[in-house]
Amino acid sequence: MKPIHFLFAAALAAAALPGAASAQRGPDSLGADWRARQDQARGGVQSGRLVPLSRVIEQIGRRTPGRVLDAGLEGPNYRVRWATTDGRRIDFIVDAQTGQILSAN
Template sequence: MKRLFVIAALLAAVPFGANAQRGPDFDRPSYGGGRGDQDTAREAVRGGRQVPLSQVIAMIAARTPGRQLNTTQGEFGGRSAYFVQWQTNDGRVIIFIVDAQSGAILSRQGG
């Protein structure tokens, strides 16, 4: 019983994930959006300040056949941007960074 208590105490003291490597964050605070991000994005699209995500996905699909895995929104080079994780038909994964206002592809990482 005493041994179990010591093991539990040691495990509780270990900072999980402290040594985990972080991937590139492209100047974004996190990959997951905060609360209200979707509402903010919808308002920006309605107000004509950014292109709809559906338009961005259609543009990427026309250039690079595959499928969308995940999309977040953040900043890149001081501008609002979509970060679209895309899987090509041959299994490669590419992250497209797209200017949210113009819809232009700013960068392509991986693949």
């Protein structure tokens, strides 16, 4: 399974867990155009313009133990919503071309 497919499969599986729905904002917390952005991200990774989201998530996991709630491309950046092991939620903004974490709020 390709890394990007694995990531989205993992995100879907996490969303199916009890309590995951309450962590999201509405039925699609990434917005109505999420699927188009997913295709854009996949194309960017395949062409080598973007860092794979799976690599970004691994980097965040090494920095902050926890799990991904959801993730996607927003403009030139990835937004990764993260649940820490102590129950906090952090939104990481990561440059999709370089993989550099720009902010964590």
